[in-house]
Amino acid sequence: MKVIYIAGPYRGPTNWAIEQNIRRAEELALEVWKLGHAAICPHANTRFFQGELPDENWLDGDLEIMRRCDAVLLTEDWEKSFGAREEFIHAIEIGVRVFETIEELKEFFK
Numbered sequence: 001m002k003v004i005y006i007a008g009p010y011r012g013p014t015n016w017a018i019e020q021n022i023r024r025a026e027e028l029a030l031e032v033w034k035l036g037h038a039a040i041c042p043h044a045n046t047r048f049f050q051g052e053l054p055d056e057n058w059l060d061g062d063l064e065i066m067r068r069c070d071a072v073l074l075t076e077d078w079e080k081s082f083g084a085r086e087e088f089i090h091a092i093e094i095g096v097r098v099f100e101t102i103e104e105l106k107e108f109f110k
């Protein structure tokens with residue numbers, strides 16, 4: 001079983017926008033689980049923590065979690081997120097495989 005990290009936007013202008021970002025990531029995570037892999041969805045891990053610590057703390061922790069994963073799966077809108085762009089760069093730097101679609105992931109790990 002592979003461990004797949006979900007990367008995509010978290011922040012938003014309203015609590016509802018944040019919740020929508022979390023739900024999109026969770027939907028992708030469920031697809032990963034359905035493929036027989038374990039999904040790490042940092043969006044759900046820190047769902048109600050906004051404002052408790054600086055954003056850098058969350059990103060640093062997420063990057064540490066990513067280092068322990070086999071691959072990264074990006075949400076469709078990942079490029080609009082500063083954090084997801086940093087996660088993408090970090091994954092490339094440390095040699096973690098990055099997938100832009102669930103289909104790519106499925107094909108690679110079949």
